[in-house]
Amino acid sequence: MRKIYILAVVVVLLAVVALSVGATSVDSVWATIFNPNFGSTELSDQIIWQIRAPRILGAVLLGAILAIAGVLAQGSTNNPLADPAFLGTTAGAALGVVIGVLTNVVSIAAIGSIAWATFGALLATLLTFWLARNALQLIIIGIAVSATLSAIVGIAITVADRSDARSVTFWSLGSLSLLTWSNVALLVVVAITIFVSARTLAPQLDLLSLGDAQVRHSGRDPQRIRLIAFVILSVAIATAVSQVGTIAFLALAAPHIARFLVGPSHRNLVGAAAVIGALILVIADTGARSIAPPQDLPIGLLISLIGAPALILALKRGGVQWR
Amino acid sequence: MALIEVRDVTISRGNVHVIKGLSLAVNEGSITAIVGANGSGKSTLIGAFAGDYPLDAGQITIRGRDLAELSLAEQSRLRSVVTQNQFFWLAFTVRQVIEMGQASENLSRVESVVSQLGIDQILGQSVLTLSGGQLQRVAIARALVCDTPIYLFDEPLASQDKKSKADLIELFGRMRDEGKTIVIVMHSEKSDLDWCDQVIEDLS
Numbered sequence: 001m002r003k004i005y006i007l008a009v010v011v012v013l014l015a016v017v018a019l020s021v022g023a024t025s026v027d028s029v030w031a032t033i034f035n036p037n038f039g040s041t042e043l044s045d046q047i048i049w050q051i052r053a054p055r056i057l058g059a060v061l062l063g064a065i066l067a068i069a070g071v072l073a074q075g076s077t078n079n080p081l082a083d084p085a086f087l088g089t090t091a092g093a094a095l096g097v098v099i100g101v102l103t104n105v106v107s108i109a110a111i112g113s114i115a116w117a118t119f120g121a122l123l124a125t126l127l128t129f130w131l132a133r134n135a136l137q138l139i140i141i142g143i144a145v146s147a148t149l150s151a152i153v154g155i156a157i158t159v160a161d162r163s164d165a166r167s168v169t170f171w172s173l174g175s176l177s178l179l180t181w182s183n184v185a186l187l188v189v190v191a192i193t194i195f196v197s198a199r200t201l202a203p204q205l206d207l208l209s210l211g212d213a214q215v216r217h218s219g220r221d222p223q224r225i226r227l228i229a230f231v232i233l234s235v236a237i238a239t240a241v242s243q244v245g246t247i248a249f250l251a252l253a254a255p256h257i258a259r260f261l262v263g264p265s266h267r268n269l270v271g272a273a274a275v276i277g278a279l280i281l282v283i284a285d286t287g288a289r290s291i292a293p294p295q296d297l298p299i300g301l302l303i304s305l306i307g308a309p310a311l312i313l314a315l316k317r318g319g320v321q322w323r
Numbered sequence: 324m325a326l327i328e329v330r331d332v333t334i335s336r337g338n339v340h341v342i343k344g345l346s347l348a349v350n351e352g353s354i355t356a357i358v359g360a361n362g363s364g365k366s367t368l369i370g371a372f373a374g375d376y377p378l379d380a381g382q383i384t385i386r387g388r389d390l391a392e393l394s395l396a397e398q399s400r401l402r403s404v405v406t407q408n409q410f411f412w413l414a415f416t417v418r419q420v421i422e423m424g425q426a427s428e429n430l431s432r433v434e435s436v437v438s439q440l441g442i443d444q445i446l447g448q449s450v451l452t453l454s455g456g457q458l459q460r461v462a463i464a465r466a467l468v469c470d471t472p473i474y475l476f477d478e479p480l481a482s483q484d485k486k487s488k489a490d491l492i493e494l495f496g497r498m499r500d501e502g503k504t505i506v507i508v509m510h511s512e513k514s515d516l517d518w519c520d521q522v523i524e525d526l527s
Contacts, residue, residue: 080412207424209413213406217373218424218469219399264413 003261004272011060011278018056018286019048023293050181058179059285060278061187062240063250067258067277068198069236070251071269075205076229077138083252084237087138087230088124088145090248093241094171095149095156096120102160109178109243111186117238124149125230135212135226166245173300174245176285183243190239195274197232202266205229209264248300250277253311260314280307326351326473326504327372332381334367341367342526345381351472353520354495354505358513364526365508366407369475372506373404385473402473403466407481409458414449417442421464429468436467439494441487455482463491474498476507492518 020029026044037045069089073082084090100106100116107113128145132138153171204225207215215222240247258272284302291297325348334342341364349355357365370376371383374390383390385401393401415423421433437443440460445453450461459482466474480488495505496518507519516522 078412203424206415206419209411209415210420210423211410213373213375213404214409214465215424216375216395217399217404217406219396220424221395259413264415265419 001262001268001272004258004268004275007261007279008275011275011282014279014282014286015056015060018059018282019052021286021290022047022052023289023296054181054184055176055179055285056282057184058187058243059176059281061184061191062176062244062247063254063277063279063281064274065187065191065194065236065277066240066247066250066281067254067273068194068270069233069240070253070277071255071258071266071273072198072201072205072229072233072236073251074255075202075208075266075269076226076233077135078208078211079135079139080256081139081252083249084125084233085146085246085248085251087142087233088128088149089121089230089234089237090241090246091146091149091153092124092127093117093121093234093238094153094246095124096238097242098153098156098171101164102156102162107164108166109183111182113242114186114190114239117242118235119238121234121238121241122231125234129227129230169298170245172246172248173298174247175296175299176244176288177296179243187239187243190235191274194232194236195270198270199267201225201228201232202270205266206264244299246300247281247303249303249307250280253307254280256311257314260317280310325349326386327506328382328384330382330384332371332383333379334364334371334376335379336367336376340379342371345526347523349504349506349521351504352499352502354499354507354518355521355523356511356516356519357506357508357523357526358511358516359524359526366477368523368526369404369477369506369508372473372475373402374398399469399471401471402475403469403471404475405459405462405466405477405479407477409462411450414451416447417450417453417461418446420450420461421446421468423465425465425468429470432468432470433464436464440464440467441490456484456487459483460487460491472502473504474506476505478508478510480507480509480511 016033019033024047026032026047032044032048036049038049069084073084073087074080096116096119097108097113100113101108106116124145128138128142132141157171208222208225212222254277255269255273258269258276262268262272280303284299284306287302288297288299327349329345329347332342332345333340357368359365367376371378422430437446440463442457442460442464445457459479463479480491483491499505513522
């Protein structure tokens with residue numbers, strides 16, 4: 001766990017560095033960072049504290065939320081390939097928000113859009129859950145549910161041709177550019193809730209790794225544990241999707257990298273994956289903002305570019321055995 | 324007296340009646356072996372005792388209570404189960420696996436159980452590094468820690484070497500003498516089963 005505390009400090013340091021990086025060059029950037037004046041109308045204060053800071057803090061929180069969702073997905077299905085995107089959750093959340101926006105009930109990233117996303121995410125995840133006969137089927141059926149719902153989102157967005165419904169790219173690769181302080185406040189609440197509930201469920205996820213029969217034999221219902229995990233991860237994914245669109249791969253990669261560092265026990269894994277997720281997303285978002293300014297690159301591209309090699313490295317260093 | 328009673332039980336897997344009209348009784352404080360050819364329904368029967376398969380007909384009772392009406396938690400207080408072929412993809416340690424999901428009062432038994440099974444030296448080892456025989460003994464340790472009146476073992480001796488096999492048979496004998504009831508699925512010849520109190524061969 002010591003490595004994780006060190007990485008948590010690294011996340012904080014990187015977040016501060018990230019404040020100084022961006023498309024617009026800011027006068028006396030470090031002075032502005034170390035003498036924060038939130039109410040100021042100075043351009044440098046505005047850029048650093050009203051645009052960059054909420055976005056960077058949002059990246060930290062969303063990285064943690066997505067990674068914990070990945071831990072829940074892999075733990076509850078007892079499958080190293082599981083990812084909320086493969087359970088239908090992510091596509092369900094996107095469809096929920098798109099329906100909400102196209103029917104003029106909510107706007108993207110508004111608090112109300114989380115409710116729509118949660119509704120869609122829960123419905124899609126429970127559909128997968130209901131259709132699958134066992135843990136193995138969950139993934140294949142989830143991918144099918146996901147593909148169906150993603151196609152509907154793509155068609156709806158293209159046909160509706162409304163700029164406020166965002167682009168197909170937003171729904172497939174994500175962007176953090178809409179984040180403001182009010183989003184961040186909400187993300188803090190969700191992140192804490194998800195973290196605490198995932199930690200509480202952790203011993204039961206450990207038990208699930210023995211297989212459904214063993215869980216039943218020890219007096220618990222494996223499907224009930226799975227259902228609780230799905231509800232938590234649906235809220236997590238719904239929050240992420242409604243705020244920043246679909247961010248792929250992070251939820252899959254972060255738990256594996258974290259397992260390499262702290263071992264498989266879910267109680268430690270929840271926190272460790274959250275730190276890894278935050279780290280990857282902060283680096284990726286800083287890259288997205290600064291590689292080709294003033295363009296904001298889709299965050300999903302950067303995540304894959306950083307997360308995938310990190311994942312391969314972790315698996316290779318772990319040898320044939322996953323720790 | 325009979326602790327487990329099986330009355331006219333029929334169980335199908337798919338369209339095949341694996342077990343048909345079976346009746347038997349298992350006495351408290353005894354060792355019962357279920358033997359027979361591959362596919363003869365041995366594992367299905369022990370699975371039915373464990374509550375894994377619904378019955379097409381008949382009834383299984385434990386201490387006079389219908390198994391079908393017992394909750395998972397009630398069943399887990401009556402019996403512990405060791406299945407065949409444990410699969411792991413996560414590198415939990417032996418100790419973590421044995422302690423998973425155990426009630427806190429069971430944890431005090433871990434040390435004595437693992438030394439009885441000769442796995443006290445590998446408690447810190449990853450389960451991914453274990454042999455088949457060691458994995459079986461880890462699974463048996465999980466069951467023994469629960470200290471239930473009934474133990475259901477599916478082929479616990481299959482991957483054990485000669486000495487481990489003899490040690491386990493001796494341990495099962497001691498457990499019976501303490502009043503435990505043991506049901507074991509095995510591949511042995513009937514002549515090798517003189518340490519059992521009852522041998523069940525014909526399930527159909």
